[in-house]
Amino acid sequence: MRDDYELMKKKVHQSLKLNLSLYKEAQMKRRITTLRDKHGFKSYVDYFTACQKDAKFLEEFTEKLTINVSEFYRNPNRWDVLRKKIIPELTKNKRKITIWSAACSTGEEPYSLAMMLEEYFPNLNYQIQATDFDQAVLNAAQQGNYQERSLKELPAALKKKYFTSNGTIFQVDPALRKYIRFERHNLLEDRYPKDVDLIVCRNVLIYFTDEAKNNIFHHFNKSLVKDGYLFVGSTEQIFHADQYGFYLEDSFFYRKQ
Numbered sequence: 001m002r003d004d005y006e007l008m009k010k011k012v013h014q015s016l017k018l019n020l021s022l023y024k025e026a027q028m029k030r031r032i033t034t035l036r037d038k039h040g041f042k043s044y045v046d047y048f049t050a051c052q053k054d055a056k057f058l059e060e061f062t063e064k065l066t067i068n069v070s071e072f073y074r075n076p077n078r079w080d081v082l083r084k085k086i087i088p089e090l091t092k093n094k095r096k097i098t099i100w101s102a103a104c105s106t107g108e109e110p111y112s113l114a115m116m117l118e119e120y121f122p123n124l125n126y127q128i129q130a131t132d133f134d135q136a137v138l139n140a141a142q143q144g145n146y147q148e149r150s151l152k153e154l155p156a157a158l159k160k161k162y163f164t165s166n167g168t169i170f171q172v173d174p175a176l177r178k179y180i181r182f183e184r185h186n187l188l189e190d191r192y193p194k195d196v197d198l199i200v201c202r203n204v205l206i207y208f209t210d211e212a213k214n215n216i217f218h219h220f221n222k223s224l225v226k227d228g229y230l231f232v233g234s235t236e237q238i239f240h241a242d243q244y245g246f247y248l249e250d251s252f253f254y255r256k257q
């Protein structure tokens with residue numbers, strides 16, 4: 001029933017501060033329906049009420065909604081462009097940069113950034129703010145334990161230098177944590193950081209409606225310093241980027257005008 005779904009969305013917004021109307025509906029509804037049916041509920045409202053009473057249900061609900069898949073050096077050729085072109089451009093006239101890894105999931109992206117900067121820009125001073133809506137993924141990011149499959153794109157030298165392993169779990173070097181601040185941030189509700197040199201926001205924009213993306217791009221533009229960069233996922237090119245005050249510098253890299 002349509003009303004039942006709409007009412008559940010209201011309750012989700014009130015209790016989790018997650019506005020499902022700003023996510024593409026078909027995909028979201030399919031995911032929630034799968035969970036509702038799995039637990040044998042007839043209505044969405046009854047199912048979400050059960051989630052509010054049971055921490056395990058709620059964790060599963062949030063996890064299913066927020067889609068946490070990530071990996072180190074996701075789309076490695078884009079990381080090469082970041083290293084060879086974007087970071088050198090950004091640091092032409094400064095020795096310190098601020099990076100925001102937005103929707104960082106379990107931390108693969110901010111740790112990849114820290115490894116890359118340590119390895120190739122040893123004299124650079126930098127701070128990475130790594131945020132996500134989901135506190136559970138941020139807790140995992142702070143632990144820094146990974147399965148080997150999430151390291152498959154990481155250059156071998158970085159894997160060797162920055163991980164220790166017992167054979168199954170790969171633990172990232174805790175020394176990298178001093179460069180990264182993990183924090184909760186909801187891209188749809190919260191205030192955005194200021195004076196950022198580089199925003200890395202990848203593989204979350206695809207889940208949002210055009211209206212939501214529109215707002216996010218305007219906010220990102222305000223967050224960046226002049227000539228700062230936005231790095232998006234490899235299916236997330238921005239059409240008519242100039243309407244948000246960006247121009248395309250390289251595929252999936254946008255520079256603030």
Ligand SMILES: C[S@@+](CC[C@H](N)C(=O)[O-])C[C@H]1O[C@@H](n2cnc3c(N)ncnc32)[C@H](O)[C@@H]1O
Pocket residue numbers: 066067068069070071074102103104105106108109131132133134137185186187188201202203204233
């Ligand atoms: C597929 S992961 C992307 C991880 C990483 N950026 C990458 O590209 O590998 C999407 C992340 O977006 C987060 N997310 C979803 N909605 C969000 C919101 N409204 N605000 C902040 N993060 C959100 C999810 O919790 C999830 O961790």
